[in-house]
Amino acid sequence: MAVKRDRTGPPPLRLQGIERIFGAQARIRALDGVDLEIDPGDYLAITGRSGAGKSTLLNVLGLLEQPTAGRYTVGDTEVRALRARQVDRLRGEIFGLVFQSFHLLDHLSVAQNVEVGLTYAGLRRQEALQRVEAVVEKVGLSHRLRERAATLSGGERQRVAIARTLARSPAILLADEPTGNLDESNAEAVLGLLDDVHAQGVTVIVVTHDEMTAEHAQRRIVVRDGRIERL
Ligand SMILES: Nc1ncnc2c1ncn2[C@@H]1O[C@H](COP(=O)(O)OP(=O)(O)OP(=O)(O)O)[C@@H](O)[C@H]1O
Secondary structure, eight states, X not given: OOOOOOSOOOOOEEEXXXXXXXXXXXXXXXXXXXXXXXXXXXXXXXXXXXXXXXXXXXXXXXXXXXXXXXXXXXXXXXXGGSOHHHHHHHHHHHEEEEOSSOOOOTTSBHHHHHHHTTTTTTXXXXXXXXXXXXXXXXXXXXXXXXXXXXXXXXXXXXXXXXXXXXXXXXXXXXXXXXXTTOOXXXXXXXXXXXXXXHHTTOEEEEEOSOHHHHHHSSEEEEEETTEEEEO
C-alpha cells in the first residue's frame, strides 16, 4: 500500500556560502563555503572521503546543525531568522532522517517502534495504527509486526527505521549511510525503498561511501575538505 502524502510537495533547498566550524581553538572547517541547490523531487547522493564533511552537510540540510556562516533557505524560509523552537518545528514538518545506526528501541515491537515516529504527528490512535501497518507492509515486514526489535536482523532493523521515518510522510528524506551496515541483498531492499519514496515525489538525499547506493541517485556531488568538489 502506498504511503499517503498529505502535504504539498517538498520545498527547494538552497545553501549559499555555508560554513560550519567546530572547536574554539583548533578550528575545524567541516564545511568551508558550500553552495548547493536541491530541487523538489531531486535524488542526490553526497559522496567523498571520510572526514570530508558529508555528514555535517546532511546535518545542516536536515536542521540538526546550524551553519556558522552562510545562508540556508528551505522554500521561502531563511533558517537563520528562526528561533530554536521554530527550527525544531520546521524539521519535524519537512524532514525525515535515517541513520546508519538504527536507533530502535529494542524492547518495543516493530509496530511500537514505528508508532514512536507518529507520536508528534497529531493523529488519532486508529489512524496511527493504520499508518503503521501500511508502512510496515511497505518495507516488507508485516510478518514481524508484533515482534520485539531486538530479535531482528540488521537489514530488518534498517527497514523498520525507514518505516518509522516514512510513517510521518516526510517531504524530504535524508539518509546517512543507509546501507552502511548491510549485506548486498538487504542493501538492495533498502535502495528499492528509497527509489519508491522518490518515485512518489519525495526529495531524497543520501550520504554514502557505497557506489551501488550512489548509482541509485539522479545526481551526485563529491565533498572534499568541506567544499563541493564536483557538481
Ligand atoms: N561535533 C563535532 N565536533 C568537532 N569536530 C567535528 C564534529 N563533527 C564533525 N567534526 C569534524 O568535521 C569534519 C567533517 O566531519 P563529517 O562527519 O562531516 O565527515 P564525513 O565526510 O561525514 O566523514 P565519514 O565519511 O567518516 O562519516 C571532520 O574533520 C570531523 O572530525
